[in-house]
Amino acid sequence: TLTKDYYYNSCPKLYETVKCTVETAIAKETRMGASLLRLFFHDCFVNGCDGSVLLDDTSSFTGEKTAIPNKNSARGFEVIDQIKSAVEEVCPGVVSCADILAVTARDSVEILGGPTWDIKLGRRDARTTSKSAANKDIPAPSSTLNQLIKRYNALGLSTKDLVALSGAHTIGQARCTNFRAHIYNDTDIDTSFARTRQSGCPKTSGSGDNNLAPLDLATPTSFDNHYFKNLVDSKGLLHSDQVLFNGGSADSIVHEYSTNPSSFFSDFITAMIKMGDISPLTGSNGEIRKNCRRAN
Numbered sequence: 001t002l003t004k005d006y007y008y009n010s011c012p013k014l015y016e017t018v019k020c021t022v023e024t025a026i027a028k029e030t031r032m033g034a035s036l037l038r039l040f041f042h043d044c045f046v047n048g049c050d051g052s053v054l055l056d057d058t059s060s061f062t063g064e065k066t067a068i069p070n071k072n073s074a075r076g077f078e079v080i081d082q083i084k085s086a087v088e089e090v091c092p093g094v095v096s097c098a099d100i101l102a103v104t105a106r107d108s109v110e111i112l113g114g115p116t117w118d119i120k121l122g123r124r125d126a127r128t129t130s131k132s133a134a135n136k137d138i139p140a141p142s143s144t145l146n147q148l149i150k151r152y153n154a155l156g157l158s159t160k161d162l163v164a165l166s167g168a169h170t171i172g173q174a175r176c177t178n179f180r181a182h183i184y185n186d187t188d189i190d191t192s193f194a195r196t197r198q199s200g201c202p203k204t205s206g207s208g209d210n211n212l213a214p215l216d217l218a219t220p221t222s223f224d225n226h227y228f229k230n231l232v233d234s235k236g237l238l239h240s241d242q243v244l245f246n247g248g249s250a251d252s253i254v255h256e257y258s259t260n261p262s263s264f265f266s267d268f269i270t271a272m273i274k275m276g277d278i279s280p281l282t283g284s285n286g287e288i289r290k291n292c293r294r295a296n
C-alpha cells in the first residue's frame with residue numbers, strides 16, 4: 001500500500017526538487033499546469049497509476065501516446081523528463097515515474113491557486129502498456145452522464161468524485177474537434193456562448209480541428225470553482241461537462257460546488273487521493289524506471 005512518508009529517508013529532497021521544476025515550467029507557460037494535471041488522470045485511468053502513459057512506443061508494443069484521447073493532445077512529457085532528471089540527480093534509481101506524476105499533479109494545482117494536500121507514494125512503474133487500453137478506458141467527451149458514472153464506479157469512484165474531479169476543467173484548453181458537436185448540435189448550451197465558440201471552431205469536421213478554446217471561459221488559468229458556475233449557466237465547453245448539470249443526478253453536487261469553493265476543494269482532494277490509489281504496482285511488481293519513456 002501507498003504511504004505518505006514513503007521517500008522520507010530514501011529521497012528527502014523529492015518534494016522541493018519536483019516543485020521547483022514544476023514552478024519553472026508553469027512560469028514559462030501557464031497552461032503546462034493543466035497539461036501536467038491531466039497526465040496523472042490519463043495515467044491512473046489506464047491500468048492504474050503506473051506511469052504507463054509516459055512510455056514511448058517500442059518494437060514490442062504500441063503505447064498510449066497515439067491513442068485517440070492522447071494523440072495531438074496529451075502534453076508535458078518533456079517537463080516530466082526534466083523532473084525525472086532533477087530527481088535522479090538527488091536520489092538516483094529511487095523514485096518511480098508514477099509517483100512523479102502524482103507529486104507533479106498536486107503541485108500544479110497548488111501553483112495555479114488551488115488547494116494542496118499530502119499525497120501517498122510508493123507506486124512502481126509498468127514495463128509495458130497498450131494503445132487499445134487507453135482507447136477503451138479514458139472517457140470520451142461525447143459521454144453521457146450514465147457512461148461517466150459507470151466508468152468511474154468501475155474504478156471505485158463515486159458520482160461525487162466524478163463531479164469533483166471534473167472540476168479540473170477549471171484550467172486548460174480543449175481542441176475544436178472535442179467540442180464541435182456540443183456547440184453546434186446540443187441544446188443544453190447558452191446560445192450566445194455557443195455562438196462565441198462557433199466563431200473559433202468551424203462546423204465542418206476537418207477544418208480548424210486543433211483550434212483551442214478555454215475549458216473555463218472565465219478564469220482559464222486559475223484553479224477555482226468557476227467551472228461549476230459555468231455549468232449552472234449552461235456554459236460548459238464539452239458535452240461531458242454539461243451533462244453534469246442537465247437535470248440529472250449530479251445537478252445538486254454541481255450547484256453546491258458553484259456556491260461553495262471550499263467544499264469543491266475538499267472533495268477534489270478526497271477524489272484525487274482515491275484516483276491516485278487505483279491499482280498501483282507495489283512490492284516487487286513493476287520497476288523504478290531510469291527514464292520515464294522506457295522500461296529499464
Ligand code: HEM
Nearest residue numbers: 034035038041073139140141165168172173174175178240
Ligand atoms: C469526466 C471525464 C473527462 C473527460 C470526458 C475529459 C475530456 C477532456 C478533453 C476532451 C479535453 C481536451 C483535450 C483536447 O482537446 O486536446 C480535456 C482537457 C483537460 N482535462 Fe479532462 N476529461 C475528463 C476528466 C478529467 C479529469 C478527472 C481531470 C483531472 C483530474 C482532467 C483534466 C483535464 C485538464 C487539466 C485539461 C486541459 C489540458 C491542457 O490544457 O493541456 N479531465 N479533458
Ligand SMILES: [Ca+2]
Nearest residue numbers: 043046048052
Ligand atoms: Ca496507467
Ligand SMILES: [Ca+2]
Nearest residue numbers: 170216219222
Ligand atoms: Ca478557473
